[in-house]
Amino acid sequence: MTSTTVSPAPATLPAGLAPARRPHAWRRTTVSVLKHIGLVALSCLMIYPLIWLVVASLRPNEMIFDNLGLAFTNLTPENYVQGWDAQRYPFTRYLLNSGVLVLGAVLGNLISCSLAAYAFARLRFPGRTLYFTVMLGTIMLPVHVVLVPQYVIFSQLDWINTPLPLIVPKFLATDAFFVFLMVQFIRGLPKELHEAARIDGAGHLRIFAQIVLPLMVPALATTAIFTFIWTWSDFFGPLLYLTREENWPVSIALRGFLDSSSSSNYGGMFAMSVVSLLPLFIAFLLGQKYLVKGIATTGIK
Amino acid sequence: MSSIGELRAVARQSGSARREKGLPFRKRFPDAVQGYLFLAPWLVGLVAFTVGPMIVSFYLSLTDYHLLRNARTAPAFIGLENYTRMFEDPRLLKSLEVTVVYVVTSVPLQLALALAVALLLDKGMRGLPLYRSVFYLPSLFGGSVAVAILWRQVFGQTGLVNQLLALFGIEGPGWISHPDTALSTIVILHVWTFGSPMVIFLAGLRQIPGDLYEAAQMDGASPVRRFRSITVPLLTPILFFNLVLQTIFAFQSFTQAFIVSGGTGGPVDSTLFYSLYLYQTGFTKFQMGYASAMAWFLLVVIGLVTAVNFWLSKYWVFYED
Numbered sequence: 001m002t003s004t005t006v007s008p009a010p011a012t013l014p015a016g017l018a019p020a021r022r023p024h025a026w027r028r029t030t031v032s033v034l035k036h037i038g039l040v041a042l043s044c045l046m047i048y049p050l051i052w053l054v055v056a057s058l059r060p061n062e063m064i065f066d067n068l069g070l071a072f073t074n075l076t077p078e079n080y081v082q083g084w085d086a087q088r089y090p091f092t093r094y095l096l097n098s099g100v101l102v103l104g105a106v107l108g109n110l111i112s113c114s115l116a117a118y119a120f121a122r123l124r125f126p127g128r129t130l131y132f133t134v135m136l137g138t139i140m141l142p143v144h145v146v147l148v149p150q151y152v153i154f155s156q157l158d159w160i161n162t163p164l165p166l167i168v169p170k171f172l173a174t175d176a177f178f179v180f181l182m183v184q185f186i187r188g189l190p191k192e193l194h195e196a197a198r199i200d201g202a203g204h205l206r207i208f209a210q211i212v213l214p215l216m217v218p219a220l221a222t223t224a225i226f227t228f229i230w231t232w233s234d235f236f237g238p239l240l241y242l243t244r245e246e247n248w249p250v251s252i253a254l255r256g257f258l259d260s261s262s263s264s265n266y267g268g269m270f271a272m273s274v275v276s277l278l279p280l281f282i283a284f285l286l287g288q289k290y291l292v293k294g295i296a297t298t299g300i301k
Numbered sequence: 302m303s304s305i306g307e308l309r310a311v312a313r314q315s316g317s318a319r320r321e322k323g324l325p326f327r328k329r330f331p332d333a334v335q336g337y338l339f340l341a342p343w344l345v346g347l348v349a350f351t352v353g354p355m356i357v358s359f360y361l362s363l364t365d366y367h368l369l370r371n372a373r374t375a376p377a378f379i380g381l382e383n384y385t386r387m388f389e390d391p392r393l394l395k396s397l398e399v400t401v402v403y404v405v406t407s408v409p410l411q412l413a414l415a416l417a418v419a420l421l422l423d424k425g426m427r428g429l430p431l432y433r434s435v436f437y438l439p440s441l442f443g444g445s446v447a448v449a450i451l452w453r454q455v456f457g458q459t460g461l462v463n464q465l466l467a468l469f470g471i472e473g474p475g476w477i478s479h480p481d482t483a484l485s486t487i488v489i490l491h492v493w494t495f496g497s498p499m500v501i502f503l504a505g506l507r508q509i510p511g512d513l514y515e516a517a518q519m520d521g522a523s524p525v526r527r528f529r530s531i532t533v534p535l536l537t538p539i540l541f542f543n544l545v546l547q548t549i550f551a552f553q554s555f556t557q558a559f560i561v562s563g564g565t566g567g568p569v570d571s572t573l574f575y576s577l578y579l580y581q582t583g584f585t586k587f588q589m590g591y592a593s594a595m596a597w598f599l600l601v602v603i604g605l606v607t608a609v610n611f612w613l614s615k616y617w618v619f620y621e622d
Contacts, residue, residue: 035421042418043435050438052461053451116343124329125336135343136304136475138351140546142553142603144579144596148361148589151355152368165486172346176332179343180304204335207337233445240584254446258453258563266454273447284441289433295500 057270064266071296082274083268087256088245091272097242098232101163101249105231106224108170109178113223114216116173117182118208124196132183136178151240165241166234170227178223181294185219186212222294225287229280250276303542358593360517366590369406376590383594393595394576397602399484404551405576407491412543415495416536419502432505436496443494449560456486477561480571487557487572498543505539506532534619541618545610552603556578575599 056064058075084091120132156167173179197207235251242248254276257269284291362383366376387393417435442448455461456476463473476482517527558566558574566573583592604617
């Protein structure tokens with residue numbers, strides 16, 4: 001295989017002197033143009049359903065399925081007005097419920113994961129390697145194996161239909177992904193700072209709070225954004241623990257449109273779907289840099 | 302380094318720790334107390350929400366535990382009955398089949414598309430940040446209920462796909478409501494979210510040192526050759542890492558199948574994902590002993606598949622050390 005590759009480099013040319021490029025220039029341009037055409041086509045295909053969703057949410061209910069084009073005629077905000085109050089509580093309520101979950105989860109992950117990450121990255125204590133391995137293992141553990149006992153625990157604590165089952169575990173660093181992300185980040189910080197502070201007699205709590213935390217703001221931002229996105233979209237957790245309508249987050253409230261007798265209320269359903277995606281989109285716009293970095297360094301979704 | 306590379310490193314390093322054994326405890330572990338203090342929240346979480354529940358759920362998997370019936374009484378121990386019952390449960394076998402089909406189609410397709418697009422998006426290509434954002438957007442929304450709802454419309458009887466087919470005079474089926482096609486719509490939904498592995502591949506491509514290519518070019522290697530002998534081998538660890546994690550996650554898929562099928566796994570159980578059936582068993586029928594056994598069986602299946610992945614990796618994954 002290796003010797004039969006079609007190498008265009010003729011033996012007569014000295015190494016490093018590539019053959020003249022000019023005859024190939026037009027070919028390069030063509031390839032590049034074709035590539036862009038392909039990529040633009042793929043982009044349109046990918047984005048089309050989302051744009052259609054937005055346009056459809058602005059059409060009168062009886063016209064939604066009229067055409068697959070994006071005719072910008074007859075647009076009306078009526079679906080938003082009507083969808084907002086289509087369920088037992090106004091949509092504001094569900095947005096607020098989701099907001100509480102997000103706030104608790106973000107705060108919990110930031111505090112607990114950074115503490116654990118500092119210990120793993122900078123402190124030397126017995127059992128560290130073992131715990132670290134266990135921590136990595138929990139990233140890959142399917143949640144189902146702990147689901148039933150967790151449910152029993154929370155129901156015995158009377159926490160069903162409160163946000164606590166979805167928030168308290170975050171304060172105990174159960175999202176090992178972020179611990180790992182932060183460990184990686186702290187390991188990349190210059191060790192000299194740490195040692196200098198040690199020599200000056202600073203304790204670990206002080207080094208953590210005054211040196212490491214301010215330096216790891218990018219990792220904290222990545223954690224916050226991902227926690228936000230995952231908590232906002234989470235469906236399974238609320239499905240288990242938040243069954244009363246007054247506690248529903250946005251994800252469950254949207255499903256309400258499918259369940260309820262008003263199943264032909266496509267307009268309201270689409271409009272509220274757009275509303276539910278909007279915070280994610282804003283988070284994406286604001287935190288794109290951290291999102292891309294976070295995915296790239298740890299491979300989280 | 303990825304979490305999987307990290308696990309390999311841990312396995313390698315365990316030898317060096319042994320060499321330090323001669324030192325006194327204080328020298329070896331100068332931060333013994335503080336270490337545990339910093340780790341305390343994680344440790345409590347580990348015991349209370351992971352290790353403890355794992356032990357309990359294993360015990361429950363050996364019992365006939367019904368959440369409502371056993372509110373006051375202890376669950377009855379029935380040995381391995383839940384496990385033997387699984388092999389006679391046609392719905393469980395069906396759900397296993399659906400999930401395996403989903404995993405072996407959606408994961409490779411998604412990764413292949415992600416890799417192909419990442420390779421197209423050259424370093425420093427014009428418009429790269431824009432393309433990256435556009436391709437990533439579906440991943441951002443992919444896990445949400447809103448997109449699953451949208452999918453029901455896109456692939457519905459009068460949905461976008463059929464309207465498009467109608468332009469060519471083809472009358473499409475109701476993709477969601479037909480048992481032969483319902484699962485493939487969820488596979489397509491997963492492939493649609495190829496943006497996040499693509500971003501990982503892009504980062505991996507950027508990490509390949511440029512002088513490798515220069516040296517190869519000096520030696521007269523053609524672009525094809527350079528791609529085959531530099532790009533591909535250096536990307537395999539990242540591809541492997543994605544394959545392992547995406548496979549593990551795909552086995553646990555829930556939301557999309559739940560919304561698309563309206564919580565039933567229908568039509569005719571064609572989208573009855575394993576975790577959806579587990580949810581129905583444990584939390585609508587409240588047969589929590591059986592559900593626990595199902596969960597442990599899932600863990601074993603995922604563990605075996607991951608082990609096979611690791612075993613196969615030595616045939617195709619390139620490691621520098």
